[in-house]
Amino acid sequence: MWQKLLLFHLLLxxxxxxxxxxxxxxxxxxxxxxxxxxxxxxxxxxxxxLDKLAAExxxxxxHYASAPVCAxxxxxxxxxxxxxxxxxxxxxxxxxxxxxxxxxxxxxxEGIPTxxxxxxxxxxxxxxxxxxxxxxxxxxxxxxxQGFDYYYGCLDQKQAHNFYPTHLWENxxxxxxxxxxxxxxxxxxxxxxxxxxxxxxxxxxxxxxxxGEKALGFIQKNKxxxxxxxxxxxAPHVSLQVPEHAMAAYQGQWEETPYLGQxxxxxxxxxxxxxxAMITYLDSIVGQIMLTIKQLGLDENTLxxxxxxxxATFDVGGVDTEFFNSVGGLRxxxxxxxxxxxxxxxxxxxxxxxxxxxxxxxxxxQFDLLATLTxxxxxxxxxxxxxxxxxTMLGNGVAQTKHDFLxxxxxxxxxxxxxxxxxxxxxxxxxxKDKNAPWEIFDLVTDAAETTDLAAKHPELxxxxxxxxxxxxxxxxxxxxxxxxxxxx
Numbered sequence: 001m002w003q004k005l006l007l008f009h010l011l012l013x014x015x016x017x018x019x020x021x022x023x024x025x026x027x028x029x030x031x032x033x034x035x036x037x038x039x040x041x042x043x044x045x046x047x048x049x050l051d052k053l054a055a056e057x058x059x060x061x062x063h064y065a066s067a068p069v070c071a072x073x074x075x076x077x078x079x080x081x082x083x084x085x086x087x088x089x090x091x092x093x094x095x096x097x098x099x100x101x102x103x104x105x106x107x108x109x110e111g112i113p114t115x116x117x118x119x120x121x122x123x124x125x126x127x128x129x130x131x132x133x134x135x136x137x138x139x140x141x142x143x144x145x146q147g148f149d150y151y152y153g154c155l156d157q158k159q160a161h162n163f164y165p166t167h168l169w170e171n172x173x174x175x176x177x178x179x180x181x182x183x184x185x186x187x188x189x190x191x192x193x194x195x196x197x198x199x200x201x202x203x204x205x206x207x208x209x210x211x212g213e214k215a216l217g218f219i220q221k222n223k224x225x226x227x228x229x230x231x232x233x234x235a236p237h238v239s240l241q242v243p244e245h246a247m248a249a250y251q252g253q254w255e256e257t258p259y260l261g262q263x264x265x266x267x268x269x270x271x272x273x274x275x276x277a278m279i280t281y282l283d284s285i286v287g288q289i290m291l292t293i294k295q296l297g298l299d300e301n302t303l304x305x306x307x308x309x310x311x312a313t314f315d316v317g318g319v320d321t322e323f324f325n326s327v328g329g330l331r332x333x334x335x336x337x338x339x340x341x342x343x344x345x346x347x348x349x350x351x352x353x354x355x356x357x358x359x360x361x362x363x364x365x366q367f368d369l370l371a372t373l374t375x376x377x378x379x380x381x382x383x384x385x386x387x388x389x390x391x392t393m394l395g396n397g398v399a400q401t402k403h404d405f406l407x408x409x410x411x412x413x414x415x416x417x418x419x420x421x422x423x424x425x426x427x428x429x430x431x432x433k434d435k436n437a438p439w440e441i442f443d444l445v446t447d448a449a450e451t452t453d454l455a456a457k458h459p460e461l462x463x464x465x466x467x468x469x470x471x472x473x474x475x476x477x478x479x480x481x482x483x484x485x486x487x488x489x
Contacts, residue, residue: 021123021226022350023302024373025293027286028077028232030070030131030160033312033321034343035328036236036279044324045276046249049287050347053306057349058358058393064365064420065310068334068341068410070157071105071133073309073366074232078114078134078146080370080384082407084472087112088134089481090411097158097183099166104156107141108134113382115370116147119228122379125149127218129211130232133157137172144172152214153232154207160234161185161265163241164203168210177210179203184239187261198258198269206243208233212285216292223296231289232309235282238317240268242277250276259318271318303350303376307366310334311341331450337408337418337427338450348393355395362392363420365406407472415483419465424458425450426465432483439465 034040037047039054066076067083067090075081075088083089088106095103108114116126127150128143135141136155143151152170154160164179180203188197215231240259250273259271268274286306293302312326313319314333319326321333332338346364348354364387371386372393373379385407391398406420415431423445428437439462441455455462473484482488 020301021377022353023222023227023229023293023298024119024124025229025231025289025302025304026369027289027304027306028074028130028230029282029306029308030232030234030237031310031313031334032236032279032282032308032345033324033326033328033333034330034340034345036312036324036326037345039347040345041328042324044254045279047279047283049283049290050306050345053286053290053304053349054347056351056356057304057347057354058360058395060346060360060362060364060389062361062363063307063344063346064342064363064406064408065308065344066365066367067408068310068336069412070131070309072410074133075108077309077366077369078116078230079112080115080367080381080386082365082367082385082472083409084407085385085474087477089409089476091133091157092478092480093158094136095156095158097161097185099181102136102156102159104136104139104141105133107136107139108146110140110145112146114147115373116228116230118147118370118374118379118381119377120147120149122377123226125222125225125227126230127151127215127222127227128230128232129153129215129218130230131157131160131234132232137169142172148230150218153211154234160207160237161239163207163234163239164201164205165207168207170214177203177205177207179205184241184266185261185264186266188267190260192260192267193258193269195269198267201239201241201266201268202244206241208235208281208285209243212288215285215289219289219292219296219298223298233282233285236275236278236319238313238319239265240271240274240278240318241266242274242281246277246281247273249280250274254323263316263318265317268318272320272323275319275324300350300352303348303353305346305348305369307346308344311336311344329449335410335413337410337416337429339425339444339448342408342418350393354393358395360392362389362400363403363406364389364392365403405468407468409469409473409484411476411481411483417469417484419468420444421461421464421468424461426461428469435483435486438462441465 092106327340330340332340375388
């Protein structure tokens with residue numbers, strides 16, 4: 001009898017402990033600029049749910065994506081490595097745009113430590129819903145091979161260029177949508193304004209609706225056990241496509257010049273209104289997530305975080321970042337290591353744990369997520385480059401460790417390196433032509449827009465930056481990414 005009582009006690013204790021583990025939701029926008037949310041100063045685009053998330057939690061004002069483009073940022077987020085150590089450092093494309101040539105990006109390798117693998121071992125149900133970009137089904141980079149119990153979305157980043165695709169992927173299987181095949185990279189003749197021509201880019205099933213539905217289903221299914229939901233949504237990355245009903249909020253609000261596909265991606269009759277509507281649509285999905293968590297009684301046991309994989313796009317596909325002040329006055333865009341390419345929104349909300357209405361200027365990066373969550377759950381972390389942001393999030397009096405520096409290298413757009421060290425930032429550009437290119441140095445406290453190069457006044461800082469670069473860079477495994485210390489002509 002006592003053995004049965006002991007077993008019952010152990011099962012009850014285990015059940016209670018499982019319930020005490022917080023649910024974790026990390027929502028990732030795609031190409032959302034630092035200044036594109038109301039809580040970060042946006043004045044034209046409405047984002048009420050994300051503004052509420054920030055008001056009910058903490059907002060970070062000096063948080064960085066680990067890289068200025070999709071695939072490497074996602075790799076570093078999940079592995080906790082900065083770009084001098086990361087396995088994936090650029091968008092290494094495989095295959096093409098058509099269904100027949102879908103090949104994805106360079107896959108994560110077998111055996112690499114990832115955050116979802118660690119959470120799986122800690123008893124979490126893990127789900128990834130959205131844009132993956134780290135390997136196709138059947139490769140070592142398949143989400144199911146990298147720690148996710150459930151996956152739904154776009155495995156190939158190129159497929160995500162079309163918000164009305166013929167299919168998405170669910171646990172390695174093709175999920176057919178009721179959309180006809182559509183090549184979004186088209187160009188219309190000059191002067192085209194016929195609405196019928198533009199409507200062909202609106203299909204039947206919007207991919208973000210499908211992702212939102214699957215996310216809510218995952219939460220509902222796992223409401224009685226601890227879960228980790230990684231939700232890398234695809235807006236506002238071009239193409240500019242949104243359901244027609246979502247356009248109502250912005251219809252006719254601004255002067256518009258039809259975008260005819262001159263800089264790739266699909267033509268759009270009202271590019272400004274469409275772009276704004278996409279961000280508001282993204283915001284509405286976040287609102288649905290927050291409401292569902294509340295309705296299920298999970299609010300006080302769920303940590304919700306939100307960020308973007310890099311800065312705003314470089315005005316392709318009809319996007320007008322100047323009009324929206326998308327980078328909040330910062331310099332650069334996606335693919336740049338200037339602040340506008342890598343400084344991104346980051347908010348965290350956890351009622352009863354994260355005090356509401358907080359703002360932090362702690363310099364931090366997305367490769368800190370692994371260290372933060374392993375600290376939260378008291379898990380042993382693999383070697384990583386992050387620090388735990390938990391003391392700042394919780395405001396519980398525990399001393400916050402700070403980075404001595406934040407390190408960034410990026411092999412595309414000529415080869416770039418950037419290092420954030422306290423108030424100072426050093427940037428090197430054009431290193432593929434000249435690996436000894438000079439450092440530009442900026443004081444981010446007085447010059448966040450990086451307008452005034454102070455390198456001539458601070459040669460000692462250039463020496464420190466160079467020493468960090470030589471110490472932190474590890475050779476890449478492919479030729480295209482090795483520009484810091486290449487061993488070839």
